[in-house]
Amino acid sequence: MKRKLLNILPGNLIRRIKRYYLALRCLFYYGNRYKCPVCNHNFRKMLPGGFDLEVIKEKEIIGSGLRENNICPYCQSTDRDRLVFEYLKYHTDIFGHKLRVLHVSPEPALYNRLRKQKNILYVTGTKYAEGYYYHKNIESIDLTQLHYGNDEFDMVICNHVLEHITDDSKAMSEIFRVLVKGGVAILQVPISLKLDTTYEDNSITGHKDREKHFGQFDHVRIYGKDYKNRLEDAGFKVLLYDPFERQELSVNENKYALNVNEKLYIGYKMK
Numbered sequence: 001m002k003r004k005l006l007n008i009l010p011g012n013l014i015r016r017i018k019r020y021y022l023a024l025r026c027l028f029y030y031g032n033r034y035k036c037p038v039c040n041h042n043f044r045k046m047l048p049g050g051f052d053l054e055v056i057k058e059k060e061i062i063g064s065g066l067r068e069n070n071i072c073p074y075c076q077s078t079d080r081d082r083l084v085f086e087y088l089k090y091h092t093d094i095f096g097h098k099l100r101v102l103h104v105s106p107e108p109a110l111y112n113r114l115r116k117q118k119n120i121l122y123v124t125g126t127k128y129a130e131g132y133y134y135h136k137n138i139e140s141i142d143l144t145q146l147h148y149g150n151d152e153f154d155m156v157i158c159n160h161v162l163e164h165i166t167d168d169s170k171a172m173s174e175i176f177r178v179l180v181k182g183g184v185a186i187l188q189v190p191i192s193l194k195l196d197t198t199y200e201d202n203s204i205t206g207h208k209d210r211e212k213h214f215g216q217f218d219h220v221r222i223y224g225k226d227y228k229n230r231l232e233d234a235g236f237k238v239l240l241y242d243p244f245e246r247q248e249l250s251v252n253e254n255k256y257a258l259n260v261n262e263k264l265y266i267g268y269k270m271k
């Protein structure tokens with residue numbers, strides 16, 4: 001019924017209703033405990049989010065699972081979006097210099113923030129799936145066969161995508177290929193540090209089975225400690241970014257409501 005009503009309302013009215021709703025939610029959750037670095041609002045708590053699945057708990061998959069303070073009540077950034085944003089803000093030139101940026105399957109909160117940056121050429125793309133609507137700014141792309149030339153981007157942002165792709169080594173090589181020398185890729189994935197080697201099995205194809213084995217119906221693996229080696233095999237120099245190494249942030253305070261166990265995988269295409 002609710003969906004039917006939304007279908008007959010004009011788009012701008014829906015957007016206005018949503019804006020009011022988010023503004024009200026922002027007020028309701030207002031407080032000084034957390035600050036969302038993406039939208040700059042302050043909250044007493046964030047909203048819970050994530051899947052409460054056995055395999056995620058057993059393998060301690062970082063970046064998955066139910067988190068109590070995960071979603072920003074206003075811009076709806078998740079803890080992993082805020083980690084990426086923190087990195088972009090303090091460790092890249094994305095908010096000041098002319099950069100060519102490819103954002104793969106952009107997260108809505110980051111997309112809404114980055115598309116306003118006039119200094120960057122911001123290209124977004126995802127693999128279209130039947131039955132879904134995509135904004136006209138988001139191109140249809142296949143990460144294993146990108147239609148961009150070599151050295152076309154200064155930065156590729158590709159988070160929580162590789163675990164969906166069967167031939168992930170081809171996808172990593174494609175990201176490496178379209179990056180300019182000296183370019184950087186942010187390559188966040190759900191990862192289990194309990195696994196020395198990545199767990200994957202191409203014979204597991206059913207939604208229920210994938211959920212049971214990999215923690216989500218459309219994941220094809222759980223990355224383990226060898227994720228870094230896989231990126232290196234594609235040509236990247238890999239660094240792990242820990243936001244709490246920055247002096248202003250402390251694990252105890254955790255002002256941005258980050259996942260304290262999560263580090264960001266950054267791949268460089270060296271000169």
Ligand SMILES: [Zn+2]
Pocket residue numbers: 036037038039040041072073074075076077
């Ligand atoms: Zn926010």
